[in-house]
Amino acid sequence: MTKIYFDYNASTPLAPEVIDAMMPLLHDFYGNPSALHWSGKPVKELLQTARGQVAKLIGCSPREVIFTSGGSEANNLALKGFYFKNRHKGTHIITSKIEHPAILNPLRFLEQLGAKVTYVGVDDYGRVSPEEIEQAITKETILITIMHSNNEVGTLQPIHEIGRIAKQRGVAFHTDGSQSVGKVPIDVNEFEVDMLTIAGHKLYAPKGIGALYLRNGMEVEPLIHGAGHEFGIRAGTENTLLAVGLGKACEIAGVQLENHNIKELRDYFWKKLKEQFDEQVLLNGHPEERLPNTLNVSFVNRIGQDILDRMPSLAASTGSACHAGNIELSPVLKEMGVPETVGMGAIRFSLGRKTTKAEIDQVLSWLLEFI
Secondary structure, three states: OOOEEOEOOOOOOOOHHHHHHHHHHHOOOOOOOOOOOOOOHHHHHHHHHHHHHHHHHHOOOHHHEEEEOOHHHHHHHHHHHHHHHHOOOOOEEEEEOOOOHHHHHHHHHHHHOOOEEEEEOOOOOOOOOHHHHHHHOOOOEEEEEOOOEOOOOOEEOOHHHHHHHHHHHOOEEEEEOOOOEOOEOOOHHHHOOOEEEEEHHHOOOOOOOEEEEEOOOOOOOOOOOOOOHHHHOOOOOOOHHHHHHHHHHHHHHHHOOOOHHHHHHHHHHHHHHHHHHHHHEEEEOOOOOEOOOEEEEEEOOOOHHHHHHOOOOEEOEOOOEEEOOEEEOOHHHHHOOOOHHHHOOEEEEEOOOOOOHHHHHHHHHHHHHHO
16 A cells, blocks of 8 residues: 655655765765865865855854754754853743743753743644733843744744844844744744754754754853864764755755645645535644644544554654553643644644645545544
């Protein structure tokens, strides 16, 4: 039976062009980019090219791109690094209740060290209120961190408004763009963000590589101390192989954003689901302000994982956790106020560059058969 992959928000396959860009580094470009001799100089040039490709995609200077081992490290560097460097100015941080664990868990760690964190709620669509964030700002507030898009339901946050508020109040602003970069246009200056996280394996680059946009003038304490790599912010010889892969993936994304084609396929999928199941299927997340590739739906009075178990050839995911046979409602859907009878039946279908209409029709056929 044909295997179908609808889990692009979890991870993407490597783009062929990314593989091609990385291949020379597996053979000829083995020098240390910090070395000043013939073997190091060309590797450094490749690293600089990759940094420029990442910078171009998000509208910043190459000097503001710090390569990391992935989105989680970038988030940790942004939160912990900023807190350690700036806690003399204040100890208050504002975030939302539906952030990724790579945000929530570092913040819980910082709370053990004296940080005060305000967790703002979201509406039925999974959106935060800029007004609530502004009201939460105190004289002690040094940082706001709100994800650009939610990984489960795809809802886009009002980053522009939050950025303006943060700038007016003199508070640093970080956004986790892991799910957004490569799917929707990102401009760090338009958003007025000071830090932005990129995860390579969400945009057809390898796992194990990411980046943190760090606005010029922002100071963070390194988490990894050693020599002066990455402008003195992240020690360790640069992983040029993976950085080149990320750079190429960003270059491709700048030309080939997952745009109307993906959105048309997603909307076709949703239209057909409603025709087949009517009131038995409900949309989770904002109907318009969401990622163009993401469709999170609930099959009412069903268990999402049970449905997926009946379709072993389909790769998709639920936000619910299953422990020893007990199903726990996704924390994101719970914060959105989704009833348990609805939320337990949630499935996230996330589409990608290789998704076809024929695949969607096949999944629709399976769902009709098994539900």
